Structure formats: structure tokens, C-alpha cells
Amino acid sequence: MAGTALQRRLTWRVAEVVDLVDETPRVRSLVLSVPGWPGHLAGQHVDVRLTADDGYQTQRSYSIASAPAAGERLTLTVERLDDGEVSPYLAAELRAGDKLELRGPIGGYFVWDITIGGPLLLVAGGSGICPLMAMLRLRQATGSAVPTRLLYSSRSLEDVIYRDELDRLVATGTALDVRLTLTRDQPERWAGYHRRIDTDMLTEVAWAPNERPLIFVCGPTPLVESVAESLVNLGHEPTRIKTERFGPTGG
């Protein structure tokens, strides 16, 4: 297995910021070069560690948004939380050429690979799209036709992370359906959903339980728990629903 993500010991590595991409007014992607990076699986995360001049250290976990690929590049996407300790630095102050410490890839539970198959139901709230984007990018990069539906909840259209890329993936990919719900502000003549994800919406968008979709849900804890509960009530097998909650540790 080339670039295997199975390594024996997690070690802190120094990553260099090679590019910064503003995704939305509050969200920025960091393209990092990580010498010795062993490769990763879609859905895995890294721990990022920052050290202040006085030696104080703090760390946070961030999902990897880029598809598994050979080489030393990976992309993290960070939402700026105003009361956060780390995210304002990563999402606003960081400059190309800066260095930060990270370790990974981490996680063997919330992961997807082409060989796992589908159909695939991805449900995201806000920056919960990030690990799911790694799956969509992998799917596209390999020309996979695994039937896939994404239901993505954002506050407004301008808060939709990767909006142009999602449009492109739908236009050029195979068997991919993307549905947005905008919970706070909608453009005029918005034809999509405009409420929080609920059971009715999941009934419309999700595959029927007897099609046994593999389901990944990522977002704020309340969204993840309400979606997972609705899916179980609709008859989906709990063991095929994988969740990743991000609580207050994302700041």
C-alpha cells in the first residue's frame, strides 16, 4: 500500500503554509506542505499544535479536506470562531511561509475509501463539510460512480464552503446529487430548502433504508445528534451511520 496511512507512531511534524484560500467570509483553507507526510484516508483528521513565545501550548483537531494523494500536500479548512483560541490565528493571521506543528493522520472510524462502496449519504452542517469534501474529492479524482448524495446545511448561501467546487463536481461527476438548505438567509427565488435538517427532509433526500446507504454525518453536536436520531427512526441501521461531532474544542 503506497503512502500508507497505517504508521506505527504519531509524531509531530512541521508543516509549512504554502497557500491560503478564502472560502467564505469566516472560513479559510490552509494548503500545507508536510515533509514526510505518510498519506491519509478521506475522513481522517490531524491535531494542530501551537506554541506561544512563553512556551504555552494548545492543540486542536482539524479534518483533512483534501483527497488522499501522493506527496506532501494536504489542505485543512478552518472556520474562525470569534471566541476561539486557535481558529482566529489559523483563519486570519496565518501567512504563507508560516510554520505550524501537526501530527496525523488520525482516525480509522470516520473514514471512507472507494473500495467501501455505497450508496453514500453525506450530511453536513457548516464546516462539517470538510471531511466529507475529502470523500467527494477522492470520488471525483478516481472517477468513482458510487451513487452519492450530499445534504448540506448552512446559514446562508455565502456561508456555503466550497460552493463553486460543489457545483463543478455535480456538473462533471457521475451519480452525485447535492442539496443545500439555508437556515437563516436565502437569496430571492431560492428553490432549495430553507430550514434545519429534519425527518421530512431526510426522507426526501436519503436513500431508502432498504438500499442500505453508508452514512456520514458531520457538524455541530446538536445537528449530528438530531440527524442520527432521525435516520435511525426512519429505519437506517445504526452501524451504517458514522458521526463526527465537533463540540467546543474546534475553537
Add this chain to the structure above:
Amino acid sequence: MEIQEQDVRLDGNAAAGLLQEVFVHEFSGARGACASCGAVGEMGAQHLYMAPLAPGAVLRCAACEGVLMVVVHAGGRFRLGFRGLVWLEMKDTAVTS
């Protein structure tokens, strides 16, 4: 500020980095059996309670909320308690071929 239970509930996946330091092998895909209710599941699917800046975390069973394990990383030590895990099984990731 009052802390709501839901605010500090994460998935076992969130402790995967911390616990991989201890176990070397990948933790969130490891399976274990709950001593309280007998449920068997992947550690990444269990509930993790971890407050920001707290030195420790509690992993609880997603089925019955019984405590599976407690991990504290502070003062240059790891302390692990396993009172609610009958067994824990992880892939030997050194074998990759």
C-alpha cells in the same frame, strides 16, 4: 457560564490522537465491549466527554452511557482507567501487507 451536557459530547474519534499516543495502534477503529450493557462497538462511535482545556476525557458507551474508560494527560503522565471495558481489540497496524 453553565455548561450543557450536549456541548461537551463528542465522538470517541476526537480522542483518537491522544489515545494513539498511548496505544500506538489506531484507536478509533478499535472495538470494545461495554461492561455495563454488553454492547460491542468501535471506539470512534462511542460518546466522548471532553471540555476545552480539560486535562482529561471520559469515554461512555453510546448504548447505555456507562463509563468505558477515563484518560487523563497531565503533569507529564497518562493515567488510564478501564473500569467499563471488558475487552478492547485493535488492529495490529504494523502488519500492512
